[in-house]
Amino acid sequence: MFNTKDTGPVADAVKRHWVDTRLPAGLRPFARLARWERPIGWYLLMWPCLWSLALASNAAGAPIPNIWYAILMFIGAVAMRGAGCTYNDIVDKDIDDKVERTRSRPIPSGQVTSRQAKIFMILQALAGLIVLLQFNTFTIILGMSSLAIVAAYPFMKRITDWPQFVLGLAFSWGALMGWAAVFGSLSLAPVLLYCGGIVWTIGYDTIYAHQDKEDDALVGVRSTARLFGEKTRQALVILYGATVVLFAGAFVLAGSGLLAFAGLAIGAFHLFNQIRVLDIDDGDQCLELFKSNSTFGLILFIGLVLDGLAAYYI
Template sequence: MFSTNDTGPVADAIKQHWVDTRLPAGLRPYARLARWERPIGWWLLLWPCWWSAALAAVAAGNGWPNPWHLLLFFIGAVAMRGAGCTYNDIVDVDIDAQVERTRSRPIPAGQVTKTQAKIFLVLQSLVGLAVLLQFNTFSIGLGIISLVPVAIYPFMKRFTNWPQLFLGLAFSWGALMGWAAVFGSLSWAPVCLYLGGIAWTIGYDTIYAHQDKEDDALVGVKSTARLFGEWTKLALVVLYLVASILFALAAAFADAGPAAFTGIAIGLIHLGWQVTVLDIDDADQCLKLFRSNSKYGWIIFAGFSADALIGWMV
């Protein structure tokens, strides 16, 4: 199964990452399929899970999010983000081969075959399943349903200008899972958190998509970056305001206190900074701003977690 055709790192990967310097050559293409050398992806998948777990702690009167749940979500995010990227690369191999930034990915670069990638996809999915089975029955069913947006997302760029919306449906699903893992049900708090996560995802992935807009236009790939064009900053203002309002509603429904809302406010300042400095024609800057959303995740999580602790102490 292991490939030895290591033709080098992917174009937009973190330089000199341990995947490219320390892993055996035969394993590197699989690590690249899973995007281990680009951890921002699993952070963005993980944050809604951790936010939801922290918000559930607030609502339940616990002093902190369940540490076991946080660990499970971390393992699950790494595994399922890797599985999702592998699936995406299998589906998009012909498109990736035509785009400058993606033609160095393992399948179009000839580092692994489609069959090898499919085997790796199954292995990662089994890890994700093992994690999912640690939760309650309601959460297991909810996790299985999440496979629907995951399955359809890679095809959306062929048919709609809103593939980022479908990415949001998949990547924000953890906003439901963290709450369900604690309560075995859903309420308005996780639903608002989920909807806010979708708006946030559309925003940050629009910034990301501006890296490829010229190549996308040539090969016929659609995106909100191409749709918004010169109106991108205005669109981001709307998306980030909507996300922040929905996060505030989620906190209110969870009966959160000032720390949670302070985190949301500080997070909005960070998002406003992204919009202010954004240059949609600077691909390197777009990538840096996209990656900065990991900091935004920490801000929201810190606010929710601090609120849980304060509420428990008083």
């Protein structure tokens, strides 16, 4: 499986990362398939899980979220993000070969064969399954239910201008999982959190997609970046505005207090500052603004945790 050769880092990968400086050469292409040098992906997958877990803790009157569940969600986010990226690269190998930013990825560049990538994907998915099996039966079934969305996502850019919506369905699934892990069921609060996560994902991935809009137009890849075009800023006002409103509704229904809403207010300022400074023709800036959404995730999580502590001890 690991009979590979390292032909250098991927063009859009982080330079001089530990993947390139510490791992044996034969393992580097697999690490790049899983995007280990780019943690932003698993950050964005993990935050909805932790928000949901913290929101459920607020509703249950617990001072802090369940630490063991939080650790499991971190491991699961890393494993499933890696499996998802590997699957995406297998499906998109012909498209990636035609796009400047992606043609040096392990599969189109010949560092890894499709068969090797499939084996690696299965191993990562098995790690995610082991994590999932640590939760209650309802949460296990709920987690398994997301796989159809994950499987469909790479094909959406070929058939709809809204692949970011399907990405949101997949990446925000954790907004249901944390609540389910605590209560063994769902209610309207986590559903609103999930819906807010979907429109947030459409927003940040629209910014990300502006990096590739010229190449995407040439190869026929569709996206909300191409759909919104020069009206991206106006679209983001609607998307990020809906994010804040839906999250506020989830907080109200869960009985969260002032500190949770303070975190949401600070997070809202962060989101709308992205809109204020956005230059859709500056690919480097689009990437940095996309990455900054992890800060938004952290702000919301801290607000929810502090709110739980305050409600319990004050």
